[in-house]
Amino acid sequence: MRMICVVDSRWGVGREEALLFYIPADMRFFKETTTGNVVVMGSNTLRSFPRQQPLKDRVNIVLSETEIDTPGVICCTSMDDLMEEISRYDPDSVFLIGGASMYDQLMDCCTDALITRVDAVGDADREIQSLDDREGWELVEVSEPMEDNGFRFVFTRYVNHNVRENPTPLDTLIAEAEESGVQAAVGVIDVDGNAEAVEVTAEEAAVDPEKEAAEIADLLAAVQAMGQAAGADAIEVSSGGEDDDETEEDSTW
Numbered sequence: 535m536r537m538i539c540v541v542d543s544r545w546g547v548g549r550e551e552a553l554l555f556y557i558p559a560d561m562r563f564f565k566e567t568t569t570g571n572v573v574v575m576g577s578n579t580l581r582s583f584p585r586q587q588p589l590k591d592r593v594n595i596v597l598s599e600t601e602i603d604t605p606g607v608i609c610c611t612s613m614d615d616l617m618e619e620i621s622r623y624d625p626d627s628v629f630l631i632g633g634a635s636m637y638d639q640l641m642d643c644c645t646d647a648l649i650t651r652v653d654a655v656g657d658a659d660r661e662i663q664s665l666d667d668r669e670g671w672e673l674v675e676v677s678e679p680m681e682d683n684g685f686r687f688v689f690t691r692y693v694n695h696n697v698r699e700n701p702t703p704l705d706t707l708i709a710e711a712e713e714s715g716v717q718a719a720v721g722v723i724d725v726d727g728n729a730e731a732v733e734v735t736a737e738e739a740a741v742d743p744e745k746e747a748a749e750i751a752d753l754l755a756a757v758q759a760m761g762q763a764a765g766a767d768a769i770e771v772s773s774g775g776e777d778d779d780e781t782e783e784d785s786t787w
């Protein structure tokens with residue numbers, strides 16, 4: 535699988551369920567690259583398309599916990615189903631096209647990434663981790679600087695020297711935590727004997743004070759399921775900030 539994405543100078547990818555910039559030259563590049571191939575996306579990205587319709591002349595695979603019966607959409611309701619569906623195609627023909635949660639979970643399963651880097655700050659509410667800082671990734675190509683619709687940008691390609699077959703429970707956990715808007719989550723998961731730790735802070739998580747107990751409970755259940763699947767010895771999750779004790783929950787086993 536390959537990744538394709540346009541980012542601003544802070545690796546922001548979207549704002550209010552839309553792209554940050556309108557750059558026709560980049561949209562042409564996206565269309566030319568993906569047409570005739572397979573595109574893999576999260577349900578929010580499908581909803582961000584015109585009339586919420588799949589992309590023409592491409593196989594559209596969408597991940598959603600809820601079945602989507604839009605014609606032309608192959609819906610997968612779990613990450614396992616998605617990985618199985620993807621395995622039916624030539625890996626070079628499959629493009630991970632977003633959005634942020636999908637990049638977070640699946641970027642390390644991609645062999646390379648076509649990243650359009652825009653020299654601007656787009657005031658994003660969805661960001662991804664910089665591939666410049668991510669272990670295993672190397673910048674191998676940078677185009678001449680270009681300009682379109684008032685934006686300066688370069689086309690780049692990164693290669694992943696450490697391709698994973700499946701997303702780790704940790705990647706999924708981080709995406710769940712960010713989506714649930716928890717204030718903070720600290721988890722230690724023992725995967726294949728290697729302890730990994732993650733802290734999702736209030737700053738990183740899209741904190742929404744309206745989202746409370748129900749979503750936190752969902753997160754907790756997801757963390758527990760992932761921990762069990764990964765054979766974790768112990769997981770601790772806490773939610774709620776210093777001034778928000780009422781929503782605090784803990785779970786350890």
Ligand SMILES: NC(=O)c1ccc[n+]([C@@H]2O[C@H](COP(=O)([O-])OP(=O)(O)OC[C@H]3O[C@@H](n4cnc5c(N)ncnc54)[C@H](OP(=O)(O)O)[C@@H]3O)[C@@H](O)[C@H]2O)c1
Pocket residue numbers: 538539540541546547548549550551552553554575576577578579580582597598599600611612613631632633634635636637639660706709
């Ligand atoms: N810059 C770019 O190149 C680019 C490309 C694409 C999108 N974007 C932008 O990115 C933003 C959208 O990103 P996003 O993170 O909010 O949404 P997203 O990744 O497109 O979709 C998230 C949804 O995918 C489903 N999902 C994700 N992980 C799952 C899992 N492990 N199991 C089951 N379902 C799962 C869930 O759908 P359900 O809620 O239906 O269960 C979840 O709500 C928008 O602003 C969009 O414009 C930018």
